[in-house]
Amino acid sequence: MSTLEEVRASSPVAPIDVERVRADFPLLERSVHGKPLVYLDNAASAQKPRVVLERLQRFYTEINSNVHRGVHALSQAATEAYEGARETVRRFLNAGDVSEIVFVRGATEAINLVASSFGRQHVGAGDEVLITTMEHHSNIVPWQLLCESVGAHLTVVPVTDSGQLDLEAYGNLLTERTKLVALVHVSNTLGTVNPVKGMVALAHERDIPVLLDGAQAVPHMKVDLQELDCDFYALSSHKAFGPMGTGVLYGKHKWLESMPPYQGGGEMILSVQLDKSTFREPPGKFEAGTPSVAAAVGFAAALEYLEGFGGFDGIIAHETSLLARATHGLQQIGGVRLFGTSTCKAAVLSFVTDWAHPHDLGTFLDQEGIAVRTGHHCTQPLMKRFGVPATTRASFAFYNSLEEVDTFVRALEASREFFGA
Amino acid sequence: MSDLRELYQELILDHGRKPRNYRALPDARSADGYNPLCGDEVHVFVKLDGNVVEDVSFQGQGCAISTASASLMTQMLKGKTVTEATELFQTFHDLVTGRKDDEESRNKVGKLVVLLGVRAFPVRVKCATLPWHTLQAALNEKKTPVTTE
Numbered sequence: 001m002s003t004l005e006e007v008r009a010s011s012p013v014a015p016i017d018v019e020r021v022r023a024d025f026p027l028l029e030r031s032v033h034g035k036p037l038v039y040l041d042n043a044a045s046a047q048k049p050r051v052v053l054e055r056l057q058r059f060y061t062e063i064n065s066n067v068h069r070g071v072h073a074l075s076q077a078a079t080e081a082y083e084g085a086r087e088t089v090r091r092f093l094n095a096g097d098v099s100e101i102v103f104v105r106g107a108t109e110a111i112n113l114v115a116s117s118f119g120r121q122h123v124g125a126g127d128e129v130l131i132t133t134m135e136h137h138s139n140i141v142p143w144q145l146l147c148e149s150v151g152a153h154l155t156v157v158p159v160t161d162s163g164q165l166d167l168e169a170y171g172n173l174l175t176e177r178t179k180l181v182a183l184v185h186v187s188n189t190l191g192t193v194n195p196v197k198g199m200v201a202l203a204h205e206r207d208i209p210v211l212l213d214g215a216q217a218v219p220h221m222k223v224d225l226q227e228l229d230c231d232f233y234a235l236s237s238h239k240a241f242g243p244m245g246t247g248v249l250y251g252k253h254k255w256l257e258s259m260p261p262y263q264g265g266g267e268m269i270l271s272v273q274l275d276k277s278t279f280r281e282p283p284g285k286f287e288a289g290t291p292s293v294a295a296a297v298g299f300a301a302a303l304e305y306l307e308g309f310g311g312f313d314g315i316i317a318h319e320t321s322l323l324a325r326a327t328h329g330l331q332q333i334g335g336v337r338l339f340g341t342s343t344c345k346a347a348v349l350s351f352v353t354d355w356a357h358p359h360d361l362g363t364f365l366d367q368e369g370i371a372v373r374t375g376h377h378c379t380q381p382l383m384k385r386f387g388v389p390a391t392t393r394a395s396f397a398f399y400n401s402l403e404e405v406d407t408f409v410r411a412l413e414a415s416r417e418f419f420g421a
Numbered sequence: 422m423s424d425l426r427e428l429y430q431e432l433i434l435d436h437g438r439k440p441r442n443y444r445a446l447p448d449a450r451s452a453d454g455y456n457p458l459c460g461d462e463v464h465v466f467v468k469l470d471g472n473v474v475e476d477v478s479f480q481g482q483g484c485a486i487s488t489a490s491a492s493l494m495t496q497m498l499k500g501k502t503v504t505e506a507t508e509l510f511q512t513f514h515d516l517v518t519g520r521k522d523d524e525e526s527r528n529k530v531g532k533l534v535v536l537l538g539v540r541a542f543p544v545r546v547k548c549a550t551l552p553w554h555t556l557q558a559a560l561n562e563k564k565t566p567v568t569t570e
């Protein structure tokens with residue numbers, strides 16, 4: 001079982017034991033402005049379980065050294081840990097081969113890599129790159145830069161009032177000029193889970209490759225890359241309970257093999273002569289310079305931690321209750337407008353109120369120890385689509401409790417009084 | 422008073438809800454200000470009669486702090502010379518950023534003191550100063566938008 005729909009449609013799955021889970025995350029114990037922290041900014045960055053912190057500590061106290069460079073014991077141990085992390089990522093995402101897992105800085109760099117390398121190779125004057133209105137800026141700007149430099153056009157799938165993609169428009173926008181579809185798996189602002197498997201299949205019927213931005217999917221649901229059959233998949237470790245500074249570009253071997261390098265430098269070469277160099281096979285070809293080895297190793301610890309739940313069903317069951325309770329709570333208050341009301345969405349609530357600007361609300365909630373994000377969430381075109389400059393966003397993770405949802409809803413009610421509505 | 426109530430005094434909430442001089446001024450000098458952190462924007466219009474601010478107004482979308490700051494600014498500037506306006510901004514800036522806090526400065530900025538609650542909220546200081554930076558740009562006929570960066 002993997003998708004949100006499937007879990008929700010099935011007989012009740014036992015949700016995870018939140019209190020036990022919370023004990024695994026040291027940061028959740030702290031207080032802010034004298035109140036217990038209620039961390040609802042998980043879509044921006046998630047907290048790290050102790051096993052990740054310990055893995056980082058162990059890396060730096062026991063095997064820290066550079067990878068792929070030394071015959072000495074430490075370098076071999078670091079290389080083994082790093083390549084082991086790559087295998088963990090492959091297993092977690094069910095990629096076909098470990099050579100398809102490229103470590104990068106994060107989702108942003110993964111997308112830029114594809115735009116620079118694959119983009120320049122396959123997209124030319126008059127061609128089109130198809131994105132959607134709900135993309136994060138990191139899946140818009142690299143394509144704008146590419147299109148500008150090669151004379152291609154960006155085409156855009158519109159978003160409906162409930163925050164879903166207009167699939168009919170999508171079908172029509174796939175033309176013989178479309179050279180790539182770049183699409184978000186789960187929207188960081190709306191929570192919408194896009195029907196990416198079908199969308200990939202439709203593009204493939206026309207031989208159009210698809211890049212999925214999975215930054216917000218990986219922390220919430222099983223991602224099976226062979227089942228999705230996408231050509232590229234981008235993600236960030238820090239949003240999936242791993243360290244900052246690393247992330248993954250998955251690319252099908254047939255693309256990575258023929259794509260030119262993204263950056264040049266050490267590690268990525270076979271041999272360098274002053275007039276010409278030859279490059280390693282993927283993924284090495286795309287990993288110039290010393291990678292964020294400790295972060296990659298820590299990320300593997302985060303994924304192993306998630307594997308410890310024996311699948312996402314219990315996590316999804318719990319996050320579904322969080323979302324339902326929070327949605328209900330907000331609707332009860334009145335004067336709240338929610339963005340993203342798809343029935344298939346992750347536990348993200350974006351809203352505006354008729355009593356305070358998101359920025360003011362954010363400051364109020366912060367004083368209550370509640371961390372939310374306010375602003376455009378790096379999705380300005382989406383904000384424009386809904387006619388608002390900013391929203392307040394509460395984004396949940398599996399370690400959030402139902403009591404925290406209640407605290408959040410009560411604080412919102414109090415803010416209404418405070419701002420005099 | 423709690424820090425939060427100090428930040429959101431009644432006068433601020435009032436100006437935030439019902440901003441004064443919220444309109445465009447045709448044929449005036451104008452400038453745009455952006456806060457990329459939150460997506461807020463403010464457009465300031467200023468009309469000079471020689472060296473004197475004849476009229477000043479603003480439009481835009483922003484939080485209570487930036488809206489109130491812009492609204493109060495427009496009320497205070499009418500009739501002031503450009504030099505006086507610049508001095509007022511300088512004094513206000515010194516106060517909100519905590520560089521100064523003396524009786525003379527406080528007297529000088531008059532009712533703008535209600536905005537000094539932002540000092541307990543460092544990330545919000547830019548909300549209070551953005552309209553003023555934008556005014557400066559309008560006076561100097563600066564074409565590139567102002568940002569809080």
Ligand SMILES: Cc1ncc(COP(=O)(O)O)c(C=O)c1O
Pocket residue numbers: 043044105106107108109136138139184186187188213215216236378
């Ligand atoms: C949907 C989505 N894509 C991409 C990114 C970029 O991730 P990063 O900043 O870690 O590269 C984010 C982060 O907010 C995101 O939410």
